[in-house]
Amino acid sequence: MERPSTPPRPPQPRATAPARPRSPPTPEVTRRIEESRLHAKAIRDQREAEQRAAGVPSQPRTASGFVATDDIELAGPAGKKRPYESITRSQVPATNRDARTAPNKTGAAPADGALPPMSHKFTKYVDYNFSTMTDTKGGFLSTEDDPWNKSMSAGASSQPGQPEAEQKPAHMTAAEWERMQLIKKLQRNKAGPFEPGISVLADEKTRKRCRECRSVEIDFVWEEVFGCAVCNTCKEKYPEKYSLLTKTECREDYLLTDPELKDPELLPHLSKPNPHKSHWHDMMLFLRYQVEEYALTHKWGSVEALDAEFEKREGDKKRRKEVKFKEKLLELKRKTRTEAFRRNTGKAGGGGIVGGKGGATKFGDTVGGSGKHVHEWGRTVENEEGMTVKTCLTCKMQVEELEF
Numbered sequence: 001m002e003r004p005s006t007p008p009r010p011p012q013p014r015a016t017a018p019a020r021p022r023s024p025p026t027p028e029v030t031r032r033i034e035e036s037r038l039h040a041k042a043i044r045d046q047r048e049a050e051q052r053a054a055g056v057p058s059q060p061r062t063a064s065g066f067v068a069t070d071d072i073e074l075a076g077p078a079g080k081k082r083p084y085e086s087i088t089r090s091q092v093p094a095t096n097r098d099a100r101t102a103p104n105k106t107g108a109a110p111a112d113g114a115l116p117p118m119s120h121k122f123t124k125y126v127d128y129n130f131s132t133m134t135d136t137k138g139g140f141l142s143t144e145d146d147p148w149n150k151s152m153s154a155g156a157s158s159q160p161g162q163p164e165a166e167q168k169p170a171h172m173t174a175a176e177w178e179r180m181q182l183i184k185k186l187q188r189n190k191a192g193p194f195e196p197g198i199s200v201l202a203d204e205k206t207r208k209r210c211r212e213c214r215s216v217e218i219d220f221v222w223e224e225v226f227g228c229a230v231c232n233t234c235k236e237k238y239p240e241k242y243s244l245l246t247k248t249e250c251r252e253d254y255l256l257t258d259p260e261l262k263d264p265e266l267l268p269h270l271s272k273p274n275p276h277k278s279h280w281h282d283m284m285l286f287l288r289y290q291v292e293e294y295a296l297t298h299k300w301g302s303v304e305a306l307d308a309e310f311e312k313r314e315g316d317k318k319r320r321k322e323v324k325f326k327e328k329l330l331e332l333k334r335k336t337r338t339e340a341f342r343r344n345t346g347k348a349g350g351g352g353i354v355g356g357k358g359g360a361t362k363f364g365d366t367v368g369g370s371g372k373h374v375h376e377w378g379r380t381v382e383n384e385e386g387m388t389v390k391t392c393l394t395c396k397m398q399v400e401e402l403e404f
Contacts, residue, residue, distance in 0.1 A: 190220045210234055225270050226287050244270070244285040254295040255309060261286070267294060334400070341397060 025033070048058055059067050168177045186192045210218050212234040223229050228242075235242045247269075250256045260266055267286055274280040300306040375392040380401055383389050391398045 196220050212238065226268050226290065228287060241289040243288045245288055245291055247284045250286055250291050254291055255306065256295060267291065
């Protein structure tokens with residue numbers, strides 16, 4: 001037998017220089033590659049046209065021209081993406097298991113595609129069902145939480161007696177909706193491009209001028225709301241006539257009532273958003289000279305009568321406070337008298353009145369004896385303070401009595 005031996009080591013390759021990076025193709029090479037690709041594509045299109053003319057079915061291929069082979073597998077039956085109609089709820093297969101639709105007895109989804117009511121078991125895992133909620137701009141609420149909230153129903157008015165609130169159309173974006181609201185606001189306030197222009201062709205009899213300086217540049221908002229033609233310069237120049245008063249100032253300074261202030265024919269007012277809280281009611285601003293004219297001329301008659309009524313109301317307010325204070329003081333006196341009588345009765349007889357045995361003395365026990373004390377009231381008399389009182393003949397306890 002031959003003796004086994006270790007094979008010799010393979011020769012080590014000599015160290016070679018690193019391979020140089022390939023240079024990009026030249027424009028000429030790129031042009032030839034593109035011409036060859038277009039030529040091959042034209043030949044393929046010609047062959048497919050001949051096969052269609054001969055009635056031979058064409059093989060499914062992708063948009064890039066790949067055909068299904070052993071190495072290439074196409075996605076889908078035809079190598080294309082599913083159309084959108086196949087994944088919509090209008091064509092849901094009978095065997096499709098979709099949590100959004102409740103299958104009927106046959107296992108198929110409902111034809112109308114409406115959402116079923118939320119199951120009671122579903123509430124164990126989900127606290128809020130947002131599909132039944134409405135964004136009220138103050139939180140997501142449902143009709144179950146607040147059934148009387150008018151913002152839950154579309155087109156509901158925020159205040160009674162006003163037109164229904166407009167809703168953003170579905171085909172309009174948020175930016176377009178804000179722009180339309182801004183245009184309506186400018187039209188309502190007659191500002192910006194919607195401010196009435198000054199025409200030189202207008203008749204002098206019908207042209208509106210400022211009641212102070214006879215200027216034609218009047219504030220048309222004030223003219224429409226208050227019926228007062230005045231310019232901005234005169235409004236700042238005569239604040240004692242054209243300043244605006246709030247509803248509280250009219251009620252406290254001129255002693256006007258709420259029905260009078262809410263009557264637009266009697267006292268027109270300008271509504272503005274509340275500067276303190278945006279969700280509060282709008283401010284009602286009144287023109288000073290109109291308020292003074294109604295209060296001093298029609299309601300009170302003069303400034304002296306208004307001052308007299310103010311003093312009378314302040315006096316009545318002061319008297320009501322004094323009467324209330326006296327009632328509280330009398331109630332305190334009654335409690336004090338009761339406590340004093342209880343303490344004095346407990347000290348009499350030393351160590352207790354009940355049988356003189358040192359027992360605990362309680363309010364209502366007979367003075368100097370045992371047993372329950374029964375009051376024997378005398379005749380009612382009127383004391384120095386004008387209150388009607390009656391006195392117990394035994395314990396001398398006094399109580400006040402009101403006669404009706």
